[in-house]
Amino acid sequence: MFIRAVQPNSGLDAFRTEVRAFCEREMPPEVRRKQARGQHLEKSEYDAWLKRLGARGWLTGKWPKEYGGLGWPPEQFLAFQEELGRASAPPLVSFGPTMAGPVIYTFGTPEQKQKHLQDIIRNNTWWCQGYSEPGAGSDLAGLKTRAVRDGNHYVVDGQKIWTSMAHWADMMFALVRTDPNAKKQEGISFLLIDMKSPGLTVRPIIGITLGHHLNEVFFEGVRVPVENRIGEENKGWTYAKFLLANERVGNVDVAKLEAYLRQIRCLLDATQEGGKALAEDPAFQRRLAELEVGLATVKALMADQLAAARTNGAPSLMGAAALKLRGTELVQAILQTGLDALGRHGMVYQSDALHAGWNGELIGPEGSADVIYEHLYRRAATIYGGSSEVQKNIIAKGALGL
Amino acid sequence: MPSFSAEERQLLNDSLNEFLSENYSFERWKKLARGGEMEGFGRAEWAKYAELGWLGVALPEAAGGSGGGMTELGIVMAAAGRRMVLEPLLGTVVLGAGAIELVGTQAQRETLLPQIATGRLFIAFCHAEPGAGYARDWVHAIARRDGSLLVIDGEKSFALGAHAAHTLLVSARLGSQAGPVCLFLVPRTAGGVRLNVAPALDGRLGATVSFAGAKIAAEAKVGDDDEDRLGMIDRLIDRGAIAVCAEACGAMAAVTQATVDYLKTRQQFGQPLSKFQVLQHKLVDMSVSSEEARAIVHAALQALDDKAPGAQRAVWAAKVQTARSARLVGSQAIQLHGGMGMTDELAIGHYYKRLTLCETLFGDGEFYLKKIGAAAAACVVA
Numbered sequence: 001m002f003i004r005a006v007q008p009n010s011g012l013d014a015f016r017t018e019v020r021a022f023c024e025r026e027m028p029p030e031v032r033r034k035q036a037r038g039q040h041l042e043k044s045e046y047d048a049w050l051k052r053l054g055a056r057g058w059l060t061g062k063w064p065k066e067y068g069g070l071g072w073p074p075e076q077f078l079a080f081q082e083e084l085g086r087a088s089a090p091p092l093v094s095f096g097p098t099m100a101g102p103v104i105y106t107f108g109t110p111e112q113k114q115k116h117l118q119d120i121i122r123n124n125t126w127w128c129q130g131y132s133e134p135g136a137g138s139d140l141a142g143l144k145t146r147a148v149r150d151g152n153h154y155v156v157d158g159q160k161i162w163t164s165m166a167h168w169a170d171m172m173f174a175l176v177r178t179d180p181n182a183k184k185q186e187g188i189s190f191l192l193i194d195m196k197s198p199g200l201t202v203r204p205i206i207g208i209t210l211g212h213h214l215n216e217v218f219f220e221g222v223r224v225p226v227e228n229r230i231g232e233e234n235k236g237w238t239y240a241k242f243l244l245a246n247e248r249v250g251n252v253d254v255a256k257l258e259a260y261l262r263q264i265r266c267l268l269d270a271t272q273e274g275g276k277a278l279a280e281d282p283a284f285q286r287r288l289a290e291l292e293v294g295l296a297t298v299k300a301l302m303a304d305q306l307a308a309a310r311t312n313g314a315p316s317l318m319g320a321a322a323l324k325l326r327g328t329e330l331v332q333a334i335l336q337t338g339l340d341a342l343g344r345h346g347m348v349y350q351s352d353a354l355h356a357g358w359n360g361e362l363i364g365p366e367g368s369a370d371v372i373y374e375h376l377y378r379r380a381a382t383i384y385g386g387s388s389e390v391q392k393n394i395i396a397k398g399a400l401g402l
Numbered sequence: 403m404p405s406f407s408a409e410e411r412q413l414l415n416d417s418l419n420e421f422l423s424e425n426y427s428f429e430r431w432k433k434l435a436r437g438g439e440m441e442g443f444g445r446a447e448w449a450k451y452a453e454l455g456w457l458g459v460a461l462p463e464a465a466g467g468s469g470g471g472m473t474e475l476g477i478v479m480a481a482a483g484r485r486m487v488l489e490p491l492l493g494t495v496v497l498g499a500g501a502i503e504l505v506g507t508q509a510q511r512e513t514l515l516p517q518i519a520t521g522r523l524f525i526a527f528c529h530a531e532p533g534a535g536y537a538r539d540w541v542h543a544i545a546r547r548d549g550s551l552l553v554i555d556g557e558k559s560f561a562l563g564a565h566a567a568h569t570l571l572v573s574a575r576l577g578s579q580a581g582p583v584c585l586f587l588v589p590r591t592a593g594g595v596r597l598n599v600a601p602a603l604d605g606r607l608g609a610t611v612s613f614a615g616a617k618i619a620a621e622a623k624v625g626d627d628d629e630d631r632l633g634m635i636d637r638l639i640d641r642g643a644i645a646v647c648a649e650a651c652g653a654m655a656a657v658t659q660a661t662v663d664y665l666k667t668r669q670q671f672g673q674p675l676s677k678f679q680v681l682q683h684k685l686v687d688m689s690v691s692s693e694e695a696r697a698i699v700h701a702a703l704q705a706l707d708d709k710a711p712g713a714q715r716a717v718w719a720a721k722v723q724t725a726r727s728a729r730l731v732g733s734q735a736i737q738l739h740g741g742m743g744m745t746d747e748l749a750i751g752h753y754y755k756r757l758t759l760c761e762t763l764f765g766d767g768e769f770y771l772k773k774i775g776a777a778a779a780a781c782v783v784a
Contacts, residue, residue: 002480002651003408003415004473004700265778285775289722292774293698296719300697322690389683396682400662400689 004304012079019058019080023087026052030356035088038263038370040211040354043126043168049090050123060097060121062306067105067113068121074306078254078299085258094250095127095165096120100173103190103243106313107231116171116192129247130160130174130193130217131240138390140175141184141237145219147176147191149226154178154191156222162384166202166215169195173243179234190236192228199223209376210351241317244386248320249305251385252327257295257334260374263367264288264338270365271341278341287337294330301326318399321391328381328388335375342368349373405471405707414459414474418481421454426485428749434488435605441566442607443488452521457495461503465515471707472641476648476699483652486749486756488606490524490563492763496645498525498571500638501585505625510587526567526590527642528558528611529635536765538639539632541583543574543613550620554588554613562763564590564609565599571624572613573635582630587622588613604755640717643764644706647699647724650760654692654731657753661685661735664742675738684738688731695720695727715777718770724760725767732757 027035031045041049053059062077063069072080084092101120104112119125136143145158156176166172172193179187193200199222205214230239265288268279278284301323305315315323339347345364352358353369362368382388396402406414426447434444451457460475461467468474475496482491499518502510517523534540543556554574564570570588575581588595594616597609625631662685665676675681702720705713732754736743743750761767 002477002648002655002696002700003411004704279778282775285778286771288778289771289773289775292778293719293722293771296701296716297694297698297723300701301694303701304697319693322693325690326694392683392686393679395686395689396679400682400685402662402666402676402682402685 012076015076016079016083019083020087022056023084023089027087027089031090032088034356035090036366038354038367038373039356041090042356046090046093047123047126050093053092054122054124057121059092059123060101062309063097063101063105063121067101068117074303074310077306078303081253081255082258085255085262088259089255091253091256093126093165094247094253095129095169096123096125098246098250099129099243100127100171100192102246102314103173103230103239104192106242107190107239109227111227112192112230125170126165126168128163128166128169128172128195128217130163130172132162133159134161138387140240140386141188143175143177143188145174145176146180147178147189147224149178150223152226153223154189154226154229156191156193156219156224158219160217160219162205163202163215163217164213164384166195166217167204167212171195172217173230175236175240178236182234185237187234188236188240189233190230190239191224192230193222193224197222197224207377208379209373211354211373211377213377242314245315245317245320246309247385248324248391249302249309249315251324251381252298252302252331254295254299254302257298257327257331260331260334260338261288261291261295263371264291264334264341267338267341267365267367267371271344273344278344284337284341291330291334291337294326294333298323298327298330318395321386321394321398324385325388325391328378331378331381332375335371335378338371339375342371347372406468406474411474411477414470415477415481417454418456418478419484421450422481422485422487425450426487431486431488431749431752440607442601442605443490443566447487448489448521451489451491452519457491457521458519460495461499461515461519465511466519467515471703472644473700473703473707475645476703479645479648480652480655483649483654483756483760484656486604486653486752490526490566492642492645492649493526493561493563493567493571494518494524497527497638497642498523498569500641501527501571501624501634504638505585505631505634507621507624507626509621510624514587523569524563524567525569525571525587526561526564526608527638528561528564528570528588529573529639530559530561532557532559534559536769538636539583541573541575541632542579543572544578544581545574545576545584545586545623547577547620548617551617552586552620552622554586554594554616554618556613558611558613560600560602560608560610562602562606562608564597564611565607570595570611572611573631574613576628582628583632583635584628585624585631585635586618587624588616588618592616592618602759604752604759606759637714639764640706640714643721644699644702644717646760646763647695647720648703650724650728650757651692651696651699653753653756653760654688654695654727657735657750657757658685658688658692658731660750660753661688661738664739681738684734688734691727691730695724698723715774718774721765721770722767722774725762725770728757728761729767 061070061072065071147154147156178189199220201218203216204212271278309315348363349372458467459470463469545554572586596612599609668675698720702716705716
C-alpha cells in the first residue's frame with residue numbers, strides 16, 4: 001500500500017525559530033564550550049540543561065496532552081531534534097521521556113502517573129533500564145532476576161548488566177521473574193525500582209571508549225513495594241515489548257545524526273591530503289552524499305513511526321525494528337567516515353581531552369577525541385536495543401510471517 | 403497545491419489495486435506486452451484508466467481532472483509498478499501533462515489537458531540527446547522559424563512510448579545553438595520525423611527520434627513567449643524521476659511479497675526454504691529496503707506538493723535510495739527464486755528488468771550522488 005500517514009505541516013517555522021533562540025539564550029556557556037570541543041558534561045551540567053528544556057515541556061513534547069505532553073505531531077518532534085542538532089545541544093536522554101514515561105502513562109495506575117510523569121517531564125528523575133542480564137542478552141525473555149512476593153513487597157535478587165547511566169539514575173524500570181514455572185515470557189513482571197534501595201549495588205564497567213557509561217547492577221534482597229509494579233503480575237513481557245518499540249525509535253537520534261554529519265564535514269575540511277582538503281576529494285564528497293541520503297531516508301522512516309505512535313499509541317514493532325536497523329547502520333557509517341579522515345592525523349586517541357580541565361596539547365583537529373569516542377561507543381548501536389540480527393528475526397516473524 | 407484528504411487517497415489506492423488485480427494479471431500483461439499489434443500496451447486498458455479518473459488525477463478540475471498533486475500521481479504510479487503496467491503513463495500523464503500545465507498557453511491547456519484526462523492523447527518526452535548522458539541541460543536540436551512554421555533538426559535518444567505517441571514533446575534551441583531551449587509539440591507522423599522503434603530492457607517499446615527539417619506549426623511551441631525553459635525542464639525531470647521512484651516502490655513491494663510467498667512453499671532439505679534464517683534475513687533486507695524507498699519517496703512527493711525549499715534535494719535523495727533499493731530487491735528476488743527466477747515464464751525476471759529501468763530512467767543513483775555531493779553543505783560551526 002502506497003499511503004503515508006504523515007500529513008503536511010507548514011506551521012513549523014515559528015517553532016524552529018523559537019527552539020533556535022532558546023538554545024542561543026539558555027545553553028550555559030560552559031555547556032556550549034564543551035559541546036563545541038566534544039567534551040563530556042558533568043551530570044549537574046547535563047541535568048541543568050535538561051531541566052531548562054523540561055520547564056517548557058519539550059523533553060516530552062510528543063506525549064499526548066492528557067499526560068502532560070504537548071501532543072506534538074511527528075514533524076514537530078523531528079524539527080525539534082533537527083534544531084537541537086544544529087545548535088550542537090547535548091543529546092536528549094531517552095530512558096525517562098521515551099521509555100519509562102509512555103509505559104507508565106499507558107499501563108500505569110493513576111497513582112503511578114501522579115508520582116512519576118511530572119518528574120520525567122521536568123527531568124527531576126534520571127532513569128535507567130534493567131533489562132539485560134549476563135545470561136539474557138538477545139534471548140531477553142530468559143532473564144533470571146527473581147522477585148518473590150513478601151506481603152506488600154517484592155524481594156528482588158539477581159543481576160542486571162550493560163545498564164547505561166545506572167550510576168546517575170534515581171529510578172530503574174526492570175524486568176524480573178515472578179513465576180519461574182511458567183513459559184519464559186509468561187512469568188515476567190515489570191517493576192519500578194528506587195536506585196537508593198538497600199541491597200542494590202552499582203558497579204562500573206569501563207568500555208573500549210575508556211569511559212564509564214555502562215554498569216552492572218546487583219540486587220541482594222532488594223525490597224520493592226508492590227505498588228511499583230506496572231500492570232499485572234506476570235504480564236511484564238507485554239509492557240516490555242511496548243517499551244522496546246519505543247526504545248528502538250529512541251535508539252535513533254536524528255539530532256545526533258545531524259550533529260555528527262556536520263562534525264564530519266568540518267573534519268574533512270580540516271584534514272588535508274597532498275595539501276588539499278579531503279572535503280574536495282570526490283571520493284569523500286560521494287560518501288558525504290551517501291550519508292546525506294541515508295539521513296533523509298532515516299528521517300522519513302522516523303516520521304512514519306512517530307505518526308504511527310501518535311495514531312496507535314505506539315510505533316509498530318516492525319517499523320521500529322526497520323528504523324533501528326537503518327538508523328544504527330547510518331550512525332556507524334557517519335562515524336567511520338570521520339575515523340577514515342583521522343587516519344591522516346595518525347589516529348591519535350587522547351581520551352583525557354574528553355574531560356574539562358585537561359591541559360594537554362591536542363593532536364589533530366578539535367573534536368578528534370570525541371569522534372573516536374563516539375565511533376567506539378556506537379559499535380554498540382547495532383547491539384543495544386536488540387542486535388541487528390534480532391531486529392531481522394522480529395521482522396521475519398512479525399512482518400513477513402516466516 | 404490542492405490535495406486529496408487521507409480518505410480520498412486511500413480510496414484512490416484501493417480502486418487502483420482492486421481494478422488492476424482483477425484485470426491486469428501477469429497472463430494479461432504478457433498478452434499486451436507481446437501482442438500482435440506491436441504496440442506493447444493496451445488501448446482498452448488506457449480507456450478504462452481514463453474512465454476511472456486515473457489519467458486526470460493530478461490535472462486541474464477545469465481540465466476534467468481531480469485536482470490532485472504529486473502524492474496522488476505517486477499513488478497511481480506505485481499501483482502501476484505493482485503490476486508492471488505497460489501503458490504510457492510516464493510520458494503522457496507525468497511529463498506531457500506536467501509540461502503543458504506548467505508552461506502551456508491557455509489554448510494548449512484548454513485543448514490538450516482534457517484530451518489527456520479522457521485518454522485521447524499519448525505523449526512521449528523527447529529531451530535527452532546522444533552525448534547528454536543524464537545531464538539535463540544538454541540540448542543541441544534546433545528549431546528555426548520559417549515564415550509561419552517552425553523547422554526542427556536534431557537527434558533525440560530513446561524515449562519510452564515514442565513509437566505510439568500522437569505527439570512528441572521535444573526540446574530544441576530556438577533559432578541557433580545560442581538560442582533559448584523551448585519545448586515543442588511535434589506530431590509523430592510529421593514529415594521529417596524518423597523513428598527507430600526498439601524494445602527497452604523491460605520489453606516496453608519506445609524509439610529514438612531524428613528530425614530532419616521537420617515542419618510544424620508555430621503554435622506547436624509550448625507557451626507564448628520565447629523564454630528559456632531549462633529551469634522548467636529541470637522541474638519536469640524531477641517530476642519524472644520521483645514518478646519512476648514511486649513506480650519502483652510498487653514493483654518492489656510486489657516482488658518482495660512474491661518472493662516471501664515462494665520461499666514459504668518451496669521445499670528443500672525436507673522443509674520450506676522460509677525456515678532457513680539466512681534466507682529469512684535476506685527477505686528482511688528486501689522488505690526493509692523497499693520500506694526505506696517508500697518512506698523517502700513519500701517524503702519527497704510531499705516536499706514537492708508543499709513546494710518546500712529542499713524539494714529538489716529530496717527528490718535527488720529519493721532517487722539515490724530508490725535506485726539502491728531497486729537493485730538489491732530485484733537481484734535478490736532472482737537469487738532467492740533460484741533457477742525459476744531466471745525464466746521468462748515467471749514474473750520475477752520481468753520485475754527485475756522493470757526495476758532496472760526505474761533505477762536508471764532520468765539518472766541512476768551514482769549520478770544523483772554526484773549532484774548531491776557537488777552541492778554539499780559546507781562545514782558550518784554552530
